[in-house]
Amino acid sequence: MQALKVDALSKSFGPRQAVRGVSFDVCIGETVAFLGPNGAGKSTTLRMIAGFLEPDSGDALINGVSILSDRTRAQLGLGYLAEGAPLYFDLSVRDFLGFLARTHGLTTVAARASIARAAEDAAITDVLSRPIETLSKGYRRRVALAGAIVHDPPVLILDEPTDGLDPNQKIAMRSLIARMAKQKAILISTHQLDEVEAMCTRAVLIDRGDIKADGTPAEIAGHAQSGKLEDAFHALTRPEKAT
C-alpha cells in the first residue's frame, strides 16, 4: 500500500529551480533513503511533503490525503523530523512531547500513554523530566524523533536523523528506525551511505532537483563498475560548483 505518494513536485527560489518534478512513492514496510549531494533539493522536497513549503506545482499524498487540498488531515498522518531537529530548549522532554501530543489531538490520558511509548521507543525514558537544554546532542536527536512518532503516524519523514551523532548514537538511532520499519512508511534523507545499505529497502537519488536513480541499494550500486554505492553516488551526481 502506498502510504506516501510524491507526485511531480517542483519548486523554484527566484531563478534557481531547486526541485524539478520529483515523483516517487513509499509503501508501508519500506524504509527509503533519499540521497543526494548538498543542495540537491532533498530538504526542499521533504519540506514540501511536510507542508512547510508550498510547491510551485505537483502534490504529495500522505495516506491518500493531499497536503495541498487537505493539509491538516494529511499532516495528522505524518511524523516529520526537520533538518537540525528543532526543539524548544526551555521545555522539559515530557512537556515538549505533551505539547506535540496535544497539538495532534490526543486527550490527556491518551497523551500520557503515547509519551510513555514514544519515550520507550526512542530510549529517552531516563530523561523525561529534564529540560531539553541540558541534554547531549544524541539525546536531543532522540527527543526530536520521539516528537515525530508521539502520535504514531503511518508515514515518517526524517531529514538527516543521524547527522552529527557519534558512532554509538548512530547505532542506537538505526536500531530504533529498524524497529519501526515494519509498520510504517519511512523516508530518510541521509549522507551516510553505509546506513543506506544497512537499513534501507530502497533508495532515491536526486541531484540538482532531478531524480537520477530509484531502486534497491544494490541496484543503485550497480551503476558503478566497482559495485560500490559510494562510487555510484559519485558517478550519478556531479560535484557542486559555485555559480
Added chain:
Amino acid sequence: MNETIALNLRQAGNALRAVYVRELAAYFLTPLAYVFIAIFLIALGSFTFEIGRFFDTNQADLAPFFLFHPWLYLVFLPAIAMRLWADEARGGTLELLLTLPAPTWSLVLGKFLAAWTVAAAALLLTTPIWMSVNWLGAPDNAAIFLTYGISFLMAGSYLAIACALSAVAGSQVIAFVLSVAVGFIFTAAGLPVVASGAASVFGPGLAEAMASFSLLTHFEAAQRGVLELRALFFYLGFIAVWLAFNAIWISARKGG
C-alpha cells in the same frame, strides 16, 4: 467538505490550547513575566504619583493613573511580544510549528492570547490603586470599570501590532523597534498637536480620519465614562486586522 472544516476547527482548538499553555509557561516559568509586571507596575506607579500628581488633584478618580496607560503599553508590551515569532524563526522551531496539523491562525491566536494574559495580569495587579481611591472618596466605579476594560482592549491592540511585526522581523530587537515605531504612529495620531498640524496640511477631514485611527482617541472617550460601541468595535477590529497580518506574514514564509 463539512467534515474537513470540522476537523480543521477541532485541530485549531487543540493547537490554540497547546500553544497558549506552552507560551504562558514560557512567560511564567521564567523571570520574563515577573520582571515585566514588576517594572510595568513601578513605572505606572511613578508616573501616576510623581508626574500625574495623583494626590494633588484632590479628586477621587483615576484620571492621572489611566493617562499614562497608552504610553507605557507602547514601550512595554512590544517587550513581551517581540519574542513570539522572532524566536521561532531564529531557533528553527518555526518549521516544527508550521508542520503541526493545525491552521496557522490558531497558532497566531494562541500566542497572542498568552501575551494578552500577561498584560491582563499586570493590569489586575494595579487594582490596589482603585481600592485606595474608593477608600479616599467616592469615585464613579462604573466609569473606572469601563476604562479598565477599554485599557485591556488597548493593550491587546499594542500586542497585536508587536505580534505581527515579530513575524516579519528577523530578530527580537528589530521586532521591538518596529513595534514601538508603529505603535507610536497609532498613538500620536490622536494627540491634539498632531491633529491640528495634520488639519493645516491635509485639511480637517483627513485629520479627523487620522485621529479616529488612533488608539488614544477612543481611550480618552472611555475615560470620560462614555461607552461607545464604536470604541469596542475599533479595538477588536484593530486586533483582528493585525493578527490577520500576523497570519499572512507567517504563511508567506511557506512560499519560501
